[in-house]
Amino acid sequence: MAKYSAEEKLKAVLRYLEGKESSIEIARSIGTDHAAIIKWTKQYRYNGAEAFIKRYTNYSAQFKLDVLNHMIEYGTSLNETAAIFGIAAPSTILQWRKQFETKGFDALQSKKKGRPSMKKETNKQSKIAPVEGSPEALQAEINRLRMENEYFKKVERLSSSQGKITKEDKVKVIYELRHKYSVKALVAFAGIPRSTYYDLVKKMNRPDPDAELKDDIQSIYEEHEGRYGYRRIRDELANRGQKVNHKKVQRIMKELGLKCLVRMKKYKSYKGTVGKIAPNILDRNFTAECPNQKWVTDITEFKLFGEKLYLSPVLDLFNGEIISYTIGSRPTYSLVSEMLDQALERLPAEHQLLMHSDQGWHYQMKQYRHALQSRGIVQSMSRKGNCYDNSVMENFFGIMKSEFLYLKEFESVEHFKQQLENYINYYNTKRIKAKLKLSPVQYRTQFNRAA
Incomplete structure (x- = not known):
């Protein structure tokens, strides 16, 4: 490809910017390819007409590092980076990157051109390893042993505090010892490349953005x-x-080192016959369009301090909120009736509600069915032995046991009851439900405001 003067490049760019000709047409007219026109245009946009003036190209190591950092930080291409910094050949930046990745910052230092002087040759000869047994050899061996001993001490200190040594830890130790011993010798002893050392040092000195x-x-x-x-x-x-x-x-x-402590629970069930007291009206349709449209209930059992405890909650399918609950040492009907009385206090008058449960004997009692009928509540029951028909309630029990029962330690039954009250309050008001992206109460409040 022919060489073009600064004036010729500028004329081609100005023709392209006028918008009357394409880059391909301009390139054909001056005997080059359209990529050159695009490159010159980028250079002009970033640096104006000065982009085409030939500059002194003996770039400093810091300048090279700044160019590479800019490309990494902003994700610019080789061509765009070259245009921004006024570098004639994008391949130059590629060469710098390879040098830095293989040999670190030292490789970016400019080397003096021309033949080395005789004086330098003499200095090289003087750096030949000393003769074995000579004072120089003994001193070098002493220095090596001191370096290894000091390195080991610092590494062991880190190892005892955190249980393992990472590449970052090795770099920290080398960085501390860099003024006393050669970095080249230290990285070789630590078994890490010099480029890795310089890269991690650069990151180490930056503030943590996260x-x-x-x-x-x-x-x-x-x-x-x-x-x-x-x-x-x-x-x-x-x-x-x-x-x-x-x-x-x-x-x-x-x-x-943060890990969720909750253990996921799975349950199994078998398919039974349809209940006779009430049909399965819910039919696994666990979504509700507004609060107090569909409630579900069930009873679960705990064993604490050699005693059995029974929990009877009612849950709103609209937002997963626990409306009310009772807890007792025996699974009597009063456990369910008290829970129902508390829940119905929160139900607006003449509100259409579907109440779903399994086929437990509590929910087949005449008193329970009458209490629902008196408020115009439609009763729904799962098929016999099929907990999937009431899986939302089963899911709550699994979450509550995993997040509360299995993680906490309790001093007494009374302490357990007190902590259970705190947990249910937390579950309703603070704990985010993944499906809602909010806690149940926050979701209900948001719905009421929008209504």
Whole structure:
């Protein structure tokens, strides 16, 4: 390709910017390819007419590093980076990058041109390894042993505090010892490439851009006592106005050693016959368009301090909120009737509601059925032995046991009841439901405001 003067390049760019001719047409008219026209135009846009003036090209190592950092930070291409910094050949930047990746910052230093002087040759000869047994050889061996001993001491100190040594830890030790011993000897002994050392030092001296986010993630994790995994923490951050990708939250949690403590539970069931007391009207349609449209209920059992305890809650399918609950040492009918009385106090008068349960004997009692009928509530029951028909309630029991029962330690039954009240309040008001991206109460409040 022919060489073009600064004036010829400028004329071609101005023709292209007028918009009357394409880059291909201009390139054909002056005997070059259209890519050259595009490159010259980029250079002109970033640096004006000065982009075509030949400059002194003995770039400093710091300038080269700045160019490489800009390309990494902003994701610019070789051509665009060359245009921004006024570098004639984009391949020059590629060469700098290869030098830095293989040999580190030292490789970016400019070498003096021409033949080496005789004096330098003499200096090289003087750097030949000393004769074995000579004072120089003994001193070199002493220095090597001191370096290794000091390196080991610092590495062992880190190892005892955190249990393992990472590449970053080795770099920290080398960085501390760099003024006393040769970096080349230290990295060779540590078994890491020099380019890796310089790259990590550069990162080490930068402020952590995620420091504030890490504090927020740690705070949310502790606030929810380890119950939140990375998805719920992502949702909580979003509720606080921080849009963060779930993969980034997962990576940071891994760095911080944070792991969700909740164990996922699965249940099995068998398909039975249709109940005779009430049909399965719900029919696994677990969605509701507004509060107090569909409620579900069930009873679960705990064993604590050698005693059995029974929990009877009622849950709103609209937002997963626990409307009311009772707990007792025996599964009597009063356990269910008291729960129902408390729940009905929150139900607006003449409100159409569907109440779903399994076929437990409590829900077949005449008193229970009469209490529903007197308020115009439609009763629905699961098929016999099929807990999938009431899986939302089963799911709540699994979550409650995993997040509360199995993670906490209790001093007495009374202490358990007190902590259970705190947990259900937390479940309703603070704990984010993944499907809603909000807590049940927050979701209901938002719906009521919009209505």
